[in-house]
Amino acid sequence: MTELLGIPPEVLFGQLLLGLINGAFYAMLSLGLAVIFGMLNVINFAHGAQYMLGAFVAWMLLQFAGIGYWWALILAPIAVGAFGIVIEKTMLSRLYRLDHLYGLLLTFGIALVIEGMFRHWYGVSGQPYATPALLTGGTNLGFMFLPTYRAWVVAVSLAVCLATWFAIERTRLGSYLRAATENPTLVQAFGINVPRMMTLTYGFGVGLAGLAGVLAAPIYQVNPLMGSHLIIVVFAVVVIGGMGSILGAVVTGFGLGVLEGFTKVFYPEASNIVIFVVMAIVLLLRPAGLFGRER
């Protein structure tokens, strides 16, 4: 097959696929951050640690209970989400009246504790997690080889993002949520239990991070530090996209993942920083973010 811009197409499309995978994780994590921020006005610094926790719960289920990938896909997000609910009930809910920065500092401390403990127990080397038998192998598309599991991750991520969008924009519960984001006092006056909604929203956002962790386990190794770099990139994604719109978060996540993939092909040295550079440019030209409004 002919070369594109001097790059063999296998390399180009391979990196694009990797970019798309990364983008899937950026999208899911920034979506969770945006949902939590919209309702609680808290930036959840522990999001990366909770993503790592999802991967570790899946690994532990397999290791200690012999429970495989498919059940882990359901159980791990529930476990991580429940853990999030405990955090919200015992700690986060005490801070809503204070400056938003305290929520950031608290969740930062939580992230340090979680990551520190797992690092203490499991070291910095990763634990392998096998791809489920049903999703091994791949398809030859003619111009590239598509591993089934990677296609699965992109598909699941898209489905989850769309389902979240639908639930928030098109259902009755979602309309309560949007109303409570705009004016919690008024919604409470209509007899809706806003504190419980906040708890559940945090649990849901955290569960989303846990689900992303399970999806990531077979691709990246299950590593105590897998979330701590990712969360910083996701912050940049959130700054670029703005947290005003759900579809915005999804589009930005996938778009930046693909852009990162492209950079790996054409100028690999810059692939680590390209998202931060984009963030700087967006801040110069459109300070509120691509889809955002300043709050």
Next chain:
Amino acid sequence: MTAHMPHAGRIGGRAGLSPLAWAVAAAALALAIAAPFLLYPVFLMKFLCFALFASAFNLLIGYAGLLSFGHAAFFGGAAYVTAHAVKVWGVTPEIGILLGTAAAGVLGLAIGFLAIRRHGIYFAMITLALSQMVYFVALQAPFTGGEDGIQAVPRGSLFGLIDLSRPLAMYFFVLAVTVGGFLLIRRIIHSPFGQVLKAIRENEPRAVSLGYRVERYKLAAFVMSAALSGLAGGTKALVFQLASLTDIQWQMSGEVVLMTLLGGMGTILGPAAGAFVVVSLQNFLAASAFPVTVLTGGIFILCVLLFRRGIVGEIAWRLGSRRARADARRTRMKR
């Protein structure tokens, strides 16, 4: 000290020191001179560097109300520049530190210019992301030595006269740098400029309506804080004769937030107290198997939930003068 501009009004800072404060300052100075004969000098110098770093950080969070999560970029960036200048270019230590400080100031100008375009948590996220970019540059740039860092940095002789390889000479040099930086920060806080910063922290729209160009004040505070963090970082590179990725990682940004929070945001002595506790704990735990980050995170959680005034803020509040109460109230970062 100079007279305050009229608009500084009632919230004007203390112009002079009370007799009690003079006594405390004299006791602290005597303690600082006696300390290297009682305690391990490297520990003391580490404490001094971090006390200066945390005080510089406090200038931003405590007085301008801006939470930067990227101060490691200035601390570590300056450490690299100082180490490189001293080791490769062979400049004297004071020039090396000044170069590091200047580099941190320039970096602060660039990062601050971008970050002040957003408020609150976005500001924190932007500074964190940009400092991570600086980290990757440090990881890949040829002169930083990658994972190894710049090792065996010579301390050289101060002004070409005083040999700093002797621990005592180095200690008093670091003490002088820290005290100088600290007095400068104190001066900035009590200047009319510092009063405007407090006004912005308390009520930004009102400061705008009074005709202050808020962005310029914020950017100036950011650059000052960055440069002073650089002063601490450059000095630290000479103390440990090492500049490494540890200095520039995001964990370092978290550490300085912790020191300031624990000591008391918006108090003059708080950051130094917080630095002392954190550096002592690290020293104490270095030999044990207990993971430091778990403890650090735990202190973070406790401080945020139960101890938001911090050590010095709490003491001041308990001493109970009306002034201290007002100070402590302002520490709570209301917006």
